[in-house]
Amino acid sequence: MRQVYLDHQASTPVLPEVFDAMKPYFTEAFGNASSLHQHGLRVREALKRSRGQMAALINADSAEEIFFTSDGTESANLAIKGVAYANERRGKHLVVSATEHPSVMQSVEFLERQGWTCTRVPVDADGTLQLEALRAAIRPETVLVAVHHVNHDIGTIQPIREVGRVCAETGVPLYVDCEASAGWLPVDVREFGAAMVSFSPHRFYGPKGVGVLYRNKKARLVSVIHGGVQEGGRRAGTENIPAIVGGGMAAEISLTELPRRIAHTATLQSRLWKGLKERIPYIRLNGPEPGPRRISTNLNLSTEFIEGEGQLLLCDLNGIAVASGSSCVSKSLKISHVLAAIGLDHALAQGNIIMTLGMANTVEDVDYTLETFAKIVTKLRGMSPMWDEFQRGVIDSVIAPTGRGKSFSQHAADVSGKAAH
Amino acid sequence: MSETYTLYNSTVMEHFMNPRNMGDLKDADGVGEVGAAACGDIMKISLKISNGRIEDARFKTFGCGSAIASSSMATELIKGRTIDEAMNFSNQEVVDALGGLPPVKIHCSVLAEEALKAALEDYVKKHPELAHKSPASETVAA
Ligand code: FES
Numbered sequence: 001m002r003q004v005y006l007d008h009q010a011s012t013p014v015l016p017e018v019f020d021a022m023k024p025y026f027t028e029a030f031g032n033a034s035s036l037h038q039h040g041l042r043v044r045e046a047l048k049r050s051r052g053q054m055a056a057l058i059n060a061d062s063a064e065e066i067f068f069t070s071d072g073t074e075s076a077n078l079a080i081k082g083v084a085y086a087n088e089r090r091g092k093h094l095v096v097s098a099t100e101h102p103s104v105m106q107s108v109e110f111l112e113r114q115g116w117t118c119t120r121v122p123v124d125a126d127g128t129l130q131l132e133a134l135r136a137a138i139r140p141e142t143v144l145v146a147v148h149h150v151n152h153d154i155g156t157i158q159p160i161r162e163v164g165r166v167c168a169e170t171g172v173p174l175y176v177d178c179e180a181s182a183g184w185l186p187v188d189v190r191e192f193g194a195a196m197v198s199f200s201p202h203r204f205y206g207p208k209g210v211g212v213l214y215r216n217k218k219a220r221l222v223s224v225i226h227g228g229v230q231e232g233g234r235r236a237g238t239e240n241i242p243a244i245v246g247g248g249m250a251a252e253i254s255l256t257e258l259p260r261r262i263a264h265t266a267t268l269q270s271r272l273w274k275g276l277k278e279r280i281p282y283i284r285l286n287g288p289e290p291g292p293r294r295i296s297t298n299l300n301l302s303t304e305f306i307e308g309e310g311q312l313l314l315c316d317l318n319g320i321a322v323a324s325g326s327s328c329v330s331k332s333l334k335i336s337h338v339l340a341a342i343g344l345d346h347a348l349a350q351g352n353i354i355m356t357l358g359m360a361n362t363v364e365d366v367d368y369t370l371e372t373f374a375k376i377v378t379k380l381r382g383m384s385p386m387w388d389e390f391q392r393g394v395i396d397s398v399i400a401p402t403g404r405g406k407s408f409s410q411h412a413a414d415v416s417g418k419a420a421h
Numbered sequence: 422m423s424e425t426y427t428l429y430n431s432t433v434m435e436h437f438m439n440p441r442n443m444g445d446l447k448d449a450d451g452v453g454e455v456g457a458a459a460c461g462d463i464m465k466i467s468l469k470i471s472n473g474r475i476e477d478a479r480f481k482t483f484g485c486g487s488a489i490a491s492s493s494m495a496t497e498l499i500k501g502r503t504i505d506e507a508m509n510f511s512n513q514e515v516v517d518a519l520g521g522l523p524p525v526k527i528h529c530s531v532l533a534e535e536a537l538k539a540a541l542e543d544y545v546k547k548h549p550e551l552a553h554k555s556p557a558s559e560t561v562a563a
Binding site for chain 1: 428437438440443445454455456457458459460461462463464465481482483484485486488489525528
């Protein structure tokens with residue numbers, strides 16, 4: 001069976017060159033970078049080189065501004081909590097977009113329980129941040145603005161330069177989560193006007209176990225992990241040298257490959273979305289149309305009248321790896337907060353499927369996915385009471401309303417005796 | 422990939438991939454449709470009943486893999502049961518017959534129990550002469 005990996009947003013395989021670069025650091029170059037002997041000094045060199053490679057990827061002024069963490073979640077925690085604690089006496093107000101990653105959202109919620117306040121800036125139906133609302137949200141006591149570059153869920157590219165300008169005007173440092181963009185789209189901390197940027201090599205053919213936080217002098221930051229002087233005292237703990245070395249190599253390769261990556265994934269993205277639209281009635285793309293406002297790797301879909309987990313399982317049984325933001329897939333039984341923030345109808349959020357493309361995907365993969373996915377949708381619709389009730393005019397389509405029948409949400413509330421969330 | 426890993430056990434996967442009794446019954450004697458408050462999914466069960474016994478059952482489900490497998494298994498289990506027996510049907514029977522469900526997915530089997538009971542209630546409503554001798558009114562009114 002053909003294997004089609006369409007979950008590059010979750011993780012990517014390590015490139016052979018990257019793996020080769022890492023190998024010696026598991027065995028002969030095993031030293032601890034804090035040691036003062038040959039073994040330690042040797043890996044210090046490797047650390048330094050990787051810092052330079054990471055700085056180059058995001059056009060940072062100096063390698064000194066690069067901090068290594070364990071992953072993207074830790075970077076976000078450090079950025080949010082580190083700045084909040086460092087500026088406690090200046091002000092206890094934060095501003096974030098409503099569609100940040102959970103690592104940002106939950107760090108903020110943690111601080112709110114300790115007396116900080118936070119304004120969540122709404123996004124429009126495509127997931128684009130509303131700049132006027134951002135401007136209005138910033139107060140004299142605001143110590144940080146956090147807005148992602150590309151949305152991890154629906155692929156929306158934020159107007160980050162404009163966000164940077166608003167922050168510069170008000171003098172508030174800006175943290176930009178670039179987890180979904182770095183390695184796939186140019187990231188330029190200077191152009192962004194960002195005080196902090198985070199990204200993770202495992203999203204662009206590097207290893208897991210290392211995350212990066214860039215921070216310049218505009219953001220005061222204290223450590224949230226204590227017990228050592230690593231990373232300039234901003235992040236205690238023994239560095240994961242093999243991952244840092246591999247991550248640096250992955251960053252260097254990404255920088256040169258960037259135009260090719262964008263071209264390759266954009267071609268497949270438009271073929272995939274065009275094919276899906278042609279083959280499957282009542283399917284919707286969440287987020288902007290493919291083009292300058294959407295990252296070329298992401299398609300976030302809602303297939304009406306069926307649920308997402310079933311689609312995901314049947315895709316997997318056919319060799320196609322995808323993700324879903326349906327409530328049935330999450331342990332909390334809640335739909336993705338991003339889909340809720342763009343005001344997506346619950347019925348459509350339940351039918352959510354996320355496909356994210358990468359360099360190994362081919363035109364044949366896309367065509368196989370189109371053919372297979374259309375069959376899966378037909379099978380699941382055949383099993384769905386909603387599809388049947390739509391045919392009989394009991395409920396209406398959200399995607400292409402016919403004017404007959406009640407809404408799915410009304411129907412769901414009627415039969416469950418409770419409004420869906 | 423040489424090995425295959427699955428989210429659910431092989432019985433659940435089998436019922437998800439090849440669901441039994443999927444569809445509607447033309448002249449159903451009782452139809453129940455319920456929604457899960459927890460996740461927003463919907464299940465519908467149709468019953469053919471004669472001489473106080475469930476002769477046939479069908480389901481349609483808008484829901485996760487576990488919900489589809491649960492409705493498939495529930496319709497298998499209740500065929501041949503009397504109305505009274507079916508009224509005492511519990512989701513635990515579905516869970517056991519499926520060889521277990523992940524904790525977060527137990528509510529999907531509850532949905533199957535509720536859809537079955539809603540279908541029985543619908544039948545009893547159409548046959549008021551049965552209401553007095555069936556525990557249905559108590560169970561279902563809750
Ligand atoms: S029915 Fe929604 S999680 Fe199973």
